[in-house]
Amino acid sequence: MKNALHEFADLAINIPVDRLFTYGIPADTAKKAEVGKRAFVDFRNKETVGYIVGFRPEAEAQGIKEIRSVIDDEPVISGELLKLTERVSLTYLCSYGQAIAAAIPGVLKKGKVSVKSREKHEEEKMPAPSYPLALTDEQKKVLESVFKKIDMESYRPFLLHGITASGKTEIYLQAIEKVLNKGKTSIVLVPEIALTPQTVERFTSRFGSKVAVAHSALVGSMRYKEWQRIRSGEAKIVVGARSAIFSPVRNLGLIIIDEEHETSYKQEDVPRYHARDVALMRAKLANCPVILGSATPSLESFYLAKKGELEMVKLTKRIDERSLPKTKVVDMRMELATRKKVCMFSKVLVDSIERVLKDGRQVMIFLNRRGFSTYVNCKRCGLVLKCKKCDSVMVYHYETRNLICHYCNFRMPPPDICPKCNAAYMKYFGIGTEKVESEIARLFPQARIARMDTDATAKRGSHDRILGEFKKHNIDILVGTQMIAKGLDFPRVTLVGVVNADVTLNLPDFRASERTFNLLTQVAGRAGRGEDGGEVIIQTYAPEHYAILAASKHDYEKFYAQEIKSRKELFFPPFVHLIKLTLRSRNEKSASDAAGSLKEFLEKNLFNTEKEKSVDKIDIAGPAPSPIARVRGFFRWNVLLKGRNRTTMCETLRGALRSYRKPAGVILTIDVDPMSM
Ligand SMILES: [Zn+2]
Ligand SMILES: [Zn+2]
Structure with a gap:
């Protein structure tokens, strides 16, 4: 959307504050200002990058500052991705700016692009080209269903439940080919690029230079180049890990999520999104089918398929019988x-x-x-060696002759005598x-x-x-x-x-x-x-x-x-959605006190009226310490929300938290649909 010469712009900024910021548009930049472009603004006395997400003819507040300059000639983020990231921010309770920042390459977040020309791309080994394989009857049947939906150009999610070695990848490849022939693009998500080299190779050998691999090992400038190849339409198929779901493809015709049950699709940092859910949101916006594939579908997906919300297609036999x-x-x-x-x-x-x-x-x-022995124990006093900063046992690694904490990577040489009783009876147990x-x-x-x-x-x-x-x-x-x-x-x-x-x-x-x-x-x-x-x-x-x-x-x-x-008995997903609120502090009492008062606060504020309360009950559990109560020196206490409707839960929580004041020295994180407790 061009600026129809409005005087003010709403900007999203990559900070954990859940609101937009309004700036004036100076007359000389009015033409350049456009939704999806970045601008330099003065924010808390610092030059900061903001993303223009809308315009307004007037602003209520007095003394509004003006945009310093508009950075881009063309928007860095499309209208479709702006809608998607807005949904991500509403679903995972982060700010719009944080969600947008997750969707664009790192080099663009700092407001400058520094493509170093001397950095040569590592010699790309192009695998020998491959051709479509003959299909089994089962594969043909699955593809028929998928092709139908590709032709209809409408949103339809599939769950492809295929046993190991049943030929799921060939289904993906031929579905992509169909989409390609219609002049459209595809996104393929794999759990981790480095761990799935054989899968990635099958895509590059079939489609050659039409494929862009969004590899996390690519350095910043190379990543930016791949991003540009995708954005320009030169690459028609994107294969990548979870963040590839935000690829700037145009004319999207299909999304595939291989090994959809993998927990690596969930991002552990803000925004804590699940790529599978974001894929469904994006497919809805783009009106295209999605294929979730797995030999061992997540309980969530299989449950939805049983309810008919995903269309189940199956491969029950291995290739070549x-x-x-x-x-x-x-x-x-x-x-x-x-x-x-x-x-x-x-x-x-x-x-x-x-x-x-x-x-x-x-x-x-x-x-x-991993490791050699998984714990070290004093035979005299019973002490088990734990990390200084975490509540986890130290694991002995023979190759480095070190004890290593698997939570924070703290290392120490193995002691000959017990640090508690000074006896020389340290023994090694467990198998890695x-x-x-x-x-x-x-x-x-x-x-x-x-x-x-x-x-x-x-x-x-x-x-x-x-x-x-x-x-x-x-x-x-x-x-x-x-x-x-x-x-x-x-x-x-x-x-x-x-x-x-x-x-x-x-x-x-x-x-x-x-x-x-x-x-x-x-x-x-x-x-x-x-x-x-x-x-x-x-x-x-x-x-x-x-x-x-x-x-x-x-x-x-x-x-x-x-x-x-x-x-069902324990009232856990897929029957409910969870939202985990974690309070961290270096002081144990601060963390547990803060968790206690947060629970009280939520009990009072999560719903305002009796009517709301009855509409959709939200259970508040806790406060309780995390299973590993201390990591990297921080004590962690959780309050857990359980409810049937994620949208209502997020809306109410978002509203309630506006008036929440957390105590000093405590950090609050919110994880919607957490993968671990
Ligand atoms: Zn001892
Ligand atoms: Zn540790």
């Missing part, structure tokens, strides 16, 4: 009873590894815990991936072994290198955390071993069972993707748990049926 891997659950309590000691690997697993190695095939060993790797090396000295976790891949490029070596079969056994659970496709892997399935099961989180089921199903799906079939061995101390049983039988429906019952 390959069978799902045979799965064995090993009860480690029995192992303990017969062998009279705690052991890392059951006999079944060791025998299977041996056999697979003899056959010249490959093995993946999965444990979702480093220890698994060394034990595997001891048991199979002839095997070539590598490890993949955030420690082993900290160096740039090492992730790709390890996967490359594994692909070439220069590695026989790959040990890893959830990094090896996602999307990898190695036909020679015939055995997947899960060292301890219970790691995620015991987390203090209502999603613990769901995460366990997802991880086990995903990691099991790495086995038997080639012609040789596959086998999965799951070690656990809780073999009767429904998440583990259902995962071992590849039975999503059965897992869903159990889990949805307990969510």
Whole structure:
């Protein structure tokens, strides 16, 4: 929208203040001022970048300042994205300016663009071109439904529930091709670019230079260049992690979210949006279909599909009629009873590894815990070493000979004597991936072994290198955390071993069972993707748990049926929406007091009238400390809101918080639909 020579402009500014700021427009910039452009303004005596979001003929307040200058010749953000970011700010309770800032490249936030010309783009390895594959009957049926909606050019969300290796990616590719032929664009979200190189490669090999990969490893100027390629229409397909949902594509025809259940789609900083929900908002604005794809859909999405709010399409068979891997659950309590000691690997697993190695095939060993020993304990006084700044145990890392806090990365050399009782009885317990790797090396000295976790891949490029070596079969056994659970496709892997399935099961989180089921199903799906079939061995101390049983039988429906019952009983999502309000302070009492008074405040102010109260009940739970009560020196206390209607909850909370005054020295954060407690 051009400025029809109004005298005032409303600007959104990237600060945590929930309002717009009105500035006068000097006569000489009146023509240049336009919605979606940035302007320099004087804000709290500092030159600040603001985003023009509207105009007004008059302003009520006196002494209004004037815009210093309009920065852009063309808007940096389109009308569609302005609407989208406004919705994001209303849904996730952040300011409009914060939401807009999340949608544009970093270099534009500072008000200047500094594209360094000497920085050369890393030699882009273009993979060999690929062509559409022949489809199975199931795939054809799914595509028929999707094509119909693409032709109608109307909003329609699909849930593509397809088991591992059932050919979901080919569905995405052919749907994109259809959209491309209509002259429209597509956005594809993947959980993390660096962790899904094989998926990303399939898009670039099919569509070549029409693809822009929104890679977080790109430095600022390169990112800006890709952003310009997308904005100009040169790139028609954007593949990226969650923030790619804000890509400045025009004429959007399709959004795809691969592995829609992944928690990495939720941003942990302001704005705390969930890319899946933002994708639905954007598709509504653009009138186009969305495909949410997963072998293990989130409870939320599956529930919506059952209610008919998402259209369910299914792939129930693996490509080429390959069978799902045979799965064995090993009860480690029995192992303990017969062998009279705690052991890392059951006999079944060791025998299977041996056999697979003899056959010249490959093995993946999965444990979702980094480090060597996972806690250090004094045998005399019982002290467990904890981080100085967090309520979490220190984990021993053999490679760096350090104790490391996995919450704040604090490091210290392991003490020889107990810091509490001075006894020299410090013992190391628990198993992490480093220890698994060394034990595997001891048991199979002839095997070539590598490890993949955030420690082993900290160096740039090492992730790709390890996967490359594994692909070439220069590695026989790959040990890893959830990094090896996602999307990898190695036909020679015939055995997947899960060292301890219970790691995620015991987390203090209502999603613990769901995460366990997802991880086990995903990691099991790495086995038997080639012609040789596959086998999965799951070690656990809780073999009767429904998440583990259902995962071992590849039975999503059965897992869903159990889990949805307990969510309903406990009044948790998808039956309600949660809003988590966290109060942080370096002083424990300040944090808990502030949480207590916030709860009282909300009880009084969340609703103004009796009528409102009865319309949509909001439960206020807490205050309670976070499961990890202290992180980086800050004590954290939560107040939790539960309600059925997210829009009403957000509106009421937003209104109430306008008159809330938080105590000094305390930080308040609001997380709508939080992924952790
Ligand atoms: Zn001691
Ligand atoms: Zn720490």
